[in-house]
Amino acid sequence: MTVPRGSTPAGRSSLPVSIAAMATFDAVFVGSGINALAGAALLAKQGWSVCVLERNDRLGGAIRTETDYTLPGFTHEVLSSWHPLFQGSAAYAELADDLHRHGLEYVNTEQPTATAFPDGRAAFLGTTMEANVTELDRHAPGDGEAWQRQFEEFVAHADLSFGVLDTELWSGAGLGLGRTMLRRFGRRGLLGFAGGALATCRDWTTATFASEQTHGLLAPWVLHTGLGPDNAVSGFMTRVIACAVQLGGMPVPVGGGVTLVEALAAIVRGAGGELRTDAHVERIVVSEGKAVGVVVAGERVDAHMAVVAGVTPTQLYGSLLSRGAVPDGVALAAKRYRYGRAGMQIHLALAEPPRWKGPDAGRLSQTAIVHVTPGLDGVSRAVNEAERGLLPAEATIVAGQPCALDPARAPDGKSILWIQLQELPAGRVKGDALAELDVGDGTWTEELREAYADRIVARLGDSIENLGSATLKRIVLSPADLEQLNCNLVGGDLYAGSCALDQNLLWRPFAEAPGHATAVEGLYHIGACTHPGPGLGAGSGYLVAKLLTRPPLPRRLLAKLPGRS
Numbered sequence: 013m014t015v016p017r018g019s020t021p022a023g024r025s026s027l028p029v030s031i032a033a034m035a036t037f038d039a040v041f042v043g044s045g046i047n048a049l050a051g052a053a054l055l056a057k058q059g060w061s062v063c064v065l066e067r068n069d070r071l072g073g074a075i076r077t078e079t080d081y082t083l084p085g086f087t088h089e090v091l092s093s094w095h096p097l098f099q100g101s102a103a104y105a106e107l108a109d110d111l112h113r114h115g116l117e118y119v120n121t122e123q124p125t126a127t128a129f130p131d132g133r134a135a136f137l138g139t140t141m142e143a144n145v146t147e148l149d150r151h152a153p154g155d156g157e158a159w160q161r162q163f164e165e166f167v168a169h170a171d172l173s174f175g176v177l178d179t180e181l182w183s184g185a186g187l188g189l190g191r192t193m194l195r196r197f198g199r200r201g202l203l204g205f206a207g208g209a210l211a212t213c214r215d216w217t218t219a220t221f222a223s224e225q226t227h228g229l230l231a232p233w234v235l236h237t238g239l240g241p242d243n244a245v246s247g248f249m250t251r252v253i254a255c256a257v258q259l260g261g262m263p264v265p266v267g268g269g270v271t272l273v274e275a276l277a278a279i280v281r282g283a284g285g286e287l288r289t290d291a292h293v294e295r296i297v298v299s300e301g302k303a304v305g306v307v308v309a310g311e312r313v314d315a316h317m318a319v320v321a322g323v324t325p326t327q328l329y330g331s332l333l334s335r336g337a338v339p340d341g342v343a344l345a346a347k348r349y350r351y352g353r354a355g356m357q358i359h360l361a362l363a364e365p366p367r368w369k370g371p372d373a374g375r376l377s378q379t380a381i382v383h384v385t386p387g388l389d390g391v392s393r394a395v396n397e398a399e400r401g402l403l404p405a406e407a408t409i410v411a412g413q414p415c416a417l418d419p420a421r422a423p424d425g426k427s428i429l430w431i432q433l434q435e436l437p438a439g440r441v442k443g444d445a446l447a448e449l450d451v452g453d454g455t456w457t458e459e460l461r462e463a464y465a466d467r468i469v470a471r472l473g474d475s476i477e478n479l480g481s482a483t484l485k486r487i488v489l490s491p492a493d494l495e496q497l498n499c500n501l502v503g504g505d506l507y508a509g510s511c512a513l514d515q516n517l518l519w520r521p522f523a524e525a526p527g528h529a530t531a532v533e534g535l536y537h538i539g540a541c542t543h544p545g546p547g548l549g550a551g552s553g554y555l556v557a558k559l560l561t562r563p564p565l566p567r568r569l570l571a572k573l574p575g576r577s
């Protein structure tokens with residue numbers, strides 16, 4: 013490893029003398045998920061020397077593109093696939109020019125999402141108001157107008173809704189957001205706004221729309237926020253996503269997420285930073301209450317300004333920090349941090365594009381993400397069964413069709429399906445809601461994984477007529493396989509921690525250590541387990557990069573003086 017510019021490799025007297033400091037950077041990132049990569053790129057562009065250390069053999073965390081994964085010529089997003097959150101993010105707004113210069117290219121669609129119901133009907137959400145009003149009115153006259161009203165109300169206060177997700181809530185900026193809300197709504201109005209945000213998806217959708225098809229169109233989206241339709245705040249999350257889908261579609265990078273990873277890495281490298289794979293960080297070094305570096309494979313990498321950890325609270329407080337580095341209350345609370353429902357991915361290589369059944373078959377085949385579910389109650393039931401430890405009888409199937417946007421993911425005339433399930437038990441499987449599958453001792457054996465995938469594929473076959481005949485190859489990843497690929501996905505939890513309200517927003521990752529600054533000076537916590545939670549929005553990496561490069565207070569006050577910009 014080379015010693016980067018601005019480094020001071022001389023050892024610190026309070027660090028273990030047995031481990032030589034090999035290099036010093038301004039900031040060292042533990043892990044290379046989207047938050048770490050975006051944070052590192054933003055800091056690198058501000059002239060910081062940064063080092064990203066990744067335990068896997070590749071960068072990107074839950075962004076993992078594999079060519080020839082199922083069969084030669086088929087390119088699959090093994091984990092995350094859809095980039096509306098990144099394309100709509102503050103990080104992208106700031107880095108877009110550099111990312112495109114380094115090869116990132118997005119494609120988008122006017123047909124982002126739909127739900128296919130068992131009776132052959134389907135409901136769609138597109139990218140224009142006109143199309144959505146017509147579509148929702150098709151299911152129940154008046155639902156189109158209801159959509160338009162709620163969308164316009166949302167947009168009028170989008171700065172606040174997105175602000176909640178974009179702001180360091182435990183900070184002056186968070187307080188500022190609260191003051192803006194108070195000024196805009198008044199005390200009673202604010203109570204109404206905040207109270208409305210706590211509503212469940214069920215209450216919000218059923219109070220707003222008459223049609224069960226519309227409920228079934230929107231409800232599955234709440235799964236993508238780690239919640240279920242009967243959880244507090246799930247109404248707010250559904251509304252944010254639904255509006256964001258109309259505004260932003262469902263973009264994917266041409267060639268897969270690896271192009272985003274490579275472009276972010278190129279920004280870091282271009283500024284003299286380093287990214288190392290096969291580099292498992294064993295420990296964070298704390299000296300006199302300050303994080304001063306990390307130990308990786310017996311080698312010390314020092315950090316002048318910050319250690320930024322993109323890991324779970326379990327790992328951060330349970331193994332990377334030594335006992336006593338943080339107050340006992342924080343360490344104890346970290347032990348109680350809960351992981352959420354598990355996920356499963358099924359990847360299919362197809363000899364021809366999927367042929368959906370029913371009167372909307374043509375539109376369904378062009379849609380990026382099709383949810384297959386009986387509707388709101390179907391999602392609710394499957395979530396409830398999973399939360400009781402059961403394999404759901406009728407899971408919500410997330411059928412992603414990347415080739416509808418980026419045909420080169422499969423050889424000419426062929427196709428792929430990216431299938432996601434988000435309603436599997438956290439931890440041991442206790443049984444099967446249909447009482448058909450033998451779950452053995454509740455661990456994810458190959459047999460259980462394949463048997464459950466058979467159930468899912470058979471159900472999907474009820475909606476896609478050629479699924480069986482077109483399937484050339486299938487790869488299934490159980491919750492255990494997912495954790496194997498990325499240790500942050502504990503128990504196969506796609507979102508690195510339950511997103512129930514007591515671990516979300518103001519309380520993420522948990523009430524004793526909310527936000528990103530930690531009890532250790534110079535140590536910052538980022539990733540899906542921190543605010544604003546999971547997804548490719550890079551929010552926590554962005555917030556920490558901004559926090560670290562914020563001008564000192566006197567300069568910020570001076571900038572507020574009249575005549576200064």
Ligand SMILES: Cc1cc2nc3c(=O)[nH]c(=O)nc-3n(C[C@H](O)[C@H](O)[C@H](O)COP(=O)(O)OP(=O)(O)OC[C@H]3O[C@@H](n4cnc5c(N)ncnc54)[C@H](O)[C@@H]3O)c2cc1C
Nearest residue numbers: 043045047067073074091092093094293539540546547548
């Ligand atoms: C299957 C799946 C599908 C998803 N689909 C989408 C989607 O389509 N769109 C979307 O917006 N979101 C999606 N998500 C969510 C989104 O991908 C994640 O929330 C996000 O990528 C998490 O980023 P992160 O910064 O928390 O880091 P992660 O992606 O969790 O990466 C963390 C990295 O840190 C490394 N690491 C951990 N400990 C150490 C250590 N001690 N030393 C060195 N390295 C370490 C890990 O190996 C890992 O590579 C999906 C998630 C999953 C799992």
